[in-house]
Amino acid sequence: MSLFSDASRFIPGGVNSPVRAFRGVGGEPVFIERAAGARIFDQNDRGYIDYVGSWGPMILGHAHPTVIRAVQERAALGLSFGAPTRIETQVAQRICEIMPSIELVRMVSSGTEATMSAIRLARGFTGRDKIVKFEGCYHGHSDSLLVKAGSGALTFGVPTSPGVPKEFAAQTITLNYNDIAQVQQLFSDSGNEIACIIVEPIAGNMNCVPPVPGFLETLRAVCDQSGAVLIFDEVMTGFRVARGGAQALYNIRPDLTTLGKIVGGGMPVGAFGGRRDIMEKIAPLGPVYQAGTLSGNPVAMAAGLATLELLDQPQFYEQIAARTTQLMEGLQHAAKLAGIALSTNHVCGMFGLFFTDQSPVRYFREVMACDVERFKRFFHGMLNEGIYLAPSAFEAGFLSAAHTPADIDATIAAAKKVFATL
Ligand code: PLP
Numbered sequence: 001m002s003l004f005s006d007a008s009r010f011i012p013g014g015v016n017s018p019v020r021a022f023r024g025v026g027g028e029p030v031f032i033e034r035a036a037g038a039r040i041f042d043q044n045d046r047g048y049i050d051y052v053g054s055w056g057p058m059i060l061g062h063a064h065p066t067v068i069r070a071v072q073e074r075a076a077l078g079l080s081f082g083a084p085t086r087i088e089t090q091v092a093q094r095i096c097e098i099m100p101s102i103e104l105v106r107m108v109s110s111g112t113e114a115t116m117s118a119i120r121l122a123r124g125f126t127g128r129d130k131i132v133k134f135e136g137c138y139h140g141h142s143d144s145l146l147v148k149a150g151s152g153a154l155t156f157g158v159p160t161s162p163g164v165p166k167e168f169a170a171q172t173i174t175l176n177y178n179d180i181a182q183v184q185q186l187f188s189d190s191g192n193e194i195a196c197i198i199v200e201p202i203a204g205n206m207n208c209v210p211p212v213p214g215f216l217e218t219l220r221a222v223c224d225q226s227g228a229v230l231i232f233d234e235v236m237t238g239f240r241v242a243r244g245g246a247q248a249l250y251n252i253r254p255d256l257t258t259l260g261k262i263v264g265g266g267m268p269v270g271a272f273g274g275r276r277d278i279m280e281k282i283a284p285l286g287p288v289y290q291a292g293t294l295s296g297n298p299v300a301m302a303a304g305l306a307t308l309e310l311l312d313q314p315q316f317y318e319q320i321a322a323r324t325t326q327l328m329e330g331l332q333h334a335a336k337l338a339g340i341a342l343s344t345n346h347v348c349g350m351f352g353l354f355f356t357d358q359s360p361v362r363y364f365r366e367v368m369a370c371d372v373e374r375f376k377r378f379f380h381g382m383l384n385e386g387i388y389l390a391p392s393a394f395e396a397g398f399l400s401a402a403h404t405p406a407d408i409d410a411t412i413a414a415a416k417k418v419f420a421t422l
Helices: 003-008 065-075 086-098 111-126 180-193 215-226 245-250 298-310 316-338 364-368 372-384 405-419
Strands: 032-036 039-042 047-050 104-108 130-134 172-175 194-199 229-233 256-259 270-274 343-347 350-354
Touching: 047 405, 065 298, 086 104, 086 270, 086 298, 104 111, 111 130, 111 194, 111 229, 111 256, 111 270, 130 180, 172 180, 180 194, 180 215, 194 215, 215 229, 229 245, 316 343, 316 350, 316 405, 372 405
Parallel strands: 130 172, 130 194, 194 229, 229 256
Antiparallel strands: 032 039, 039 047, 104 270, 256 270, 343 350
16 A cells, blocks of 8 residues: 555545645655755655755755754753743844844744734734735635635635635635736725735745736835735745845835744744734734744744754855756756747746746736646656656745755756656
């Protein structure tokens, strides 16, 4: 019996998060036993060059010795106390230093908790109920946000999940990502009813789609005019596209920021923070309730702190950006030689591959028009060659600091072989 059929006896669909089940590409998922640097290894110790990086957190590469040591040392002191610890302050201080828009920050245990709590806070702060999100952006699986969402919800064609009350969904207004005129129209009609805009400043859950010039600036302007709270969901982009996230890259100051993934260095951590006057509305300072038994868990904080410290290495982001450019250019060149229509987007160590003539891909409808069947064949061909890509045409890929030029060359060589079979 395969590990997957064994898992499926006890776990719904054999997985604890839907996209892992390979439904977006067909076949059975690879079970991972261990990982080191740029590679993950299956139960037979077959290695794969990994471009998923646990869906974003592993920017240093897997099992970085400094992070592992920090976790081991911290774990030996006890796993959880449910009382404040010094290391929580150290992580919070570092986040506030790296992202100056964050004046106060609250730790949680996942990106979903971060966005869910930020939305509640924005509603509590403004006294308004309606929220704005963008089609194809995924902000975790809480009720108000699971409307026309990206990621697994796209793969499964279930934009709005059963179980989300329609009264909740009715409070969520969904607009087209990168459509500036539509945002302006909505806010001129009913801006004073809107509690917040939540946006992925670079969309990473409908593959990788950067903002068009003026899009984020427009969001900032309409929020300033209407009193709505601007929330940048930087769960994926935070510490990823630049040390200070997309807000540093594009020089836009959101009111609130949600974080996850890298902030926990591979442990279950999320965070939300921002303007002091808004964050002071959170309990125990204010009336908006939010809590967590394991929030700020010391072992998770140790992984996060060690990871954040290592981002300060000289040329850290420049090197990842250069390797990503090398990969994208190599793949495009190989696709061209093979007569395959391939379009790519990338921002620093975050990238998207699209089987389409459209270049660049900027809108949700363009993402959805890509050749998913060709992606599936590409995915399996690459897996067979020892390259592990995200098992869905709608997910961004990630490089880590551990990916070497030789890894990139091996990936391009594999793609050449696979393109010839498409
Ligand atoms: N927000 C964004 C932008 C994400 O990419 C994700 C997860 O991929 C989330 C929120 C939810 O985070 P988590 O899976 O940790 O709940």
